[in-house]
Amino acid sequence: xxxxxxxxxxxxxxxxxxxxxxxxxxxxxxxxxxxxxxxxxxxxxxxxxxxxxxxxxxxxxxxxxxxxxxxxxxxxxxxxxxxxxxxxxxxxxxxxxxxxxxxxxxxxxxxxxxxxxxxxxxxxxxxxxxxxxxxxxxxxxxxxxxxxxxxxxxxxxxxxxxxxxxxxxxxxxxxxxxxxxxxxxxxxxxxxxxxxxxxxxxxxxxxxxxxxxxxxxxxxxxxxxxxxxxxxxxxxxxxxxxxxxxxxxxxxxxxxxxxxxxx
Numbered sequence: 001x002x003x004x005x006x007x008x009x010x011x012x013x014x015x016x017x018x019x020x021x022x023x024x025x026x027x028x029x030x031x032x033x034x035x036x037x038x039x040x041x042x043x044x045x046x047x048x049x050x051x052x053x054x055x056x057x058x059x060x061x062x063x064x065x066x067x068x069x070x071x072x073x074x075x076x077x078x079x080x081x082x083x084x085x086x087x088x089x090x091x092x093x094x095x096x097x098x099x100x101x102x103x104x105x106x107x108x109x110x111x112x113x114x115x116x117x118x119x120x121x122x123x124x125x126x127x128x129x130x131x132x133x134x135x136x137x138x139x140x141x142x143x144x145x146x147x148x149x150x151x152x153x154x155x156x157x158x159x160x161x162x163x164x165x166x167x168x169x170x171x172x173x174x175x176x177x178x179x180x181x182x183x184x185x186x187x188x189x190x191x192x193x194x195x196x197x198x199x200x201x202x203x204x205x206x207x208x209x210x211x212x213x214x215x216x217x218x219x220x221x222x223x224x225x226x227x228x229x230x231x232x233x234x235x236x237x238x239x240x241x242x243x244x245x246x247x248x249x250x251x252x253x254x255x256x257x258x259x260x261x262x263x
Contacts, residue, residue, distance in 0.1 A: 001039035006051045011035050013072045015087055036070055039096050048102025062116050070094040130173035130180050141166055148187055154194040160207040189213055225262035
């Protein structure tokens with residue numbers, strides 16, 4: 001079970017109420033299960049960043065996994081903010097494997113600052129950010145691009161367009177012998193290229209559409225690099241790129257600002 005919005009109620013369930021002339025009431029028919037109920041006996045997949053951004057969720061999840069019991073209750077009850085008598089559902093035995101996906105930085109932060117984390121989540125699967133470039137990976141890359149365009153109802157890509165996408169992927173990986181695993185960036189580029197194709201009333205997405213999409217992206221995100229180039233041309237930033245000098249050397253620096261990299 002994958003829970004895309006891991007609020008407390010969505011994970012642990014909730015008790016719904018009806019109101020009648022100022023009085024509230026409920027019954028066992030208004031018990032609503034959460035993702036942990038649905039995943040009991042199987043696997044539950046959560047996104048770390050979303051889960052940690054929800055109040056009460058992380059501590060309650062640790063308690064449930066540690067006790068192996070699932071109890072449906074309001075998190076506000078622990079704060080003494082609920083004085084209404086309500087249902088007290090029976091505790092359910094919990095047998096579930098929780099898979100948390102997220103950035104490395106979040107993993108290391110939890111590992112350093114939460115002593116319970118390492119005990120409860122002992123298995124780390126660290127995926128690489130790029131893959132080796134070869135005939136098999138290129139074929140899989142092309143198939144992935146084809147599947148994406150088909151699912152999204154976009155025009156097919158030409159072989160030249162796929163080759164240009166592979167070149168761009170290698171640039172994202174910063175290695176000519178590898179392809180980037182940042183598939184979301186490539187999908188976004190394909191979507192923008194398809195929009196440009198539609199404006200041109202053409203039936204396939206070619207390398208020219210990819211190039212125009214890349215150029216448009218560079219224009220949108222290139223404010224900082226353009227400003228630095230202007231300062232160099234105006235003599236505000238002094239860099240000698242020709243000739244010789246005693247006691248002076250130039251170093252190559254690549255700056256990354258958001259999606260823009262320049263240097």
